[in-house]
Amino acid sequence: MSAPDHLLYRQVRLDIGLLATRQVAAVPVPACPGWTVTDLVAHLVEVAANVAARLGSPAGTAPRGITDVDLALAEWERVCHVLEPLVELEGPRSAGRMVMDAFTHLLDLHAALDVPPDPGHPAYRSTLNLLVGGFSASVRAHGLPALRIESPAATGTAGDGPVVRTLRAGTHDLHRSLAGRRSHAEIAALDWDGAHEPWLPAFSWGPFTPPAR
Numbered sequence: 048m049s050a051p052d053h054l055l056y057r058q059v060r061l062d063i064g065l066l067a068t069r070q071v072a073a074v075p076v077p078a079c080p081g082w083t084v085t086d087l088v089a090h091l092v093e094v095a096a097n098v099a100a101r102l103g104s105p106a107g108t109a110p111r112g113i114t115d116v117d118l119a120l121a122e123w124e125r126v127c128h129v130l131e132p133l134v135e136l137e138g139p140r141s142a143g144r145m146v147m148d149a150f151t152h153l154l155d156l157h158a159a160l161d162v163p164p165d166p167g168h169p170a171y172r173s174t175l176n177l178l179v180g181g182f183s184a185s186v187r188a189h190g191l192p193a194l195r196i197e198s199p200a201a202t203g204t205a206g207d208g209p210v211v212r213t214l215r216a217g218t219h220d221l222h223r224s225l226a227g228r229r230s231h232a233e234i235a236a237l238d239w240d241g242a243h244e245p246w247l248p249a250f251s252w253g254p255f256t257p258p259a260r
Contacts, residue, residue: 095145144177175221
């Protein structure tokens with residue numbers, strides 16, 4: 048059984064803190080063009096502060112434009128001290144999205160720093176379920192037939208109606224593909240049991256767009 052989302056979020060925050068040290072603060076993050084490690088952490092602080100503000104907490108007054116990674120991590124911890132109890136009471140509405148955003152960026156950091164991620168990280172299962180749901184809505188919006196998705200951490204159907212195709216992928220590759228971190232060529236190279244081309248446009252959804260390369 049997976050841990051509650053607010054606890055997963057805390058774990059992801061701590062994992063990011065272990066990677067985002069002053070020594071790598073200026074390292075660029077290729078998955079987020081134009082961002083450094085510091086920029087990535089500052090983004091997560093802003094997201095957390097915005098959620099806190101929406102839930103009525105003064106923790107939402109976090110400063111903008113943070114340029115020091117240690118300050119960003121300290122500010123994130125301060126905001127989350129107030130935020131975590133609020134999202135626990137609210138339920139999965141905010142916490143699930145926050146875990147998905149933060150965990151996606153944790154994987155971005157692993158890639159930027161060439162540090163292998165933990166293949167058994169508990170956030171994979173929780174966030175993949177959310178990503179498959181968003182992708183499923185995109186499949187429907189594009190008027191595409193249903194696609195079966197199979198991976199060790201998530202299995203489900205994207206779209207409605209009879210399943211006409213199956214996509215099988217490892218947990219990490221599926222997560223990166225659904226979160227806009229894999230090109231169409233990389234997605235095409237996954238294990239499809241037939242023609243894949245009709246479903247490629249559906250991988251652009253919400254905030255996610257596959258990179259050109």
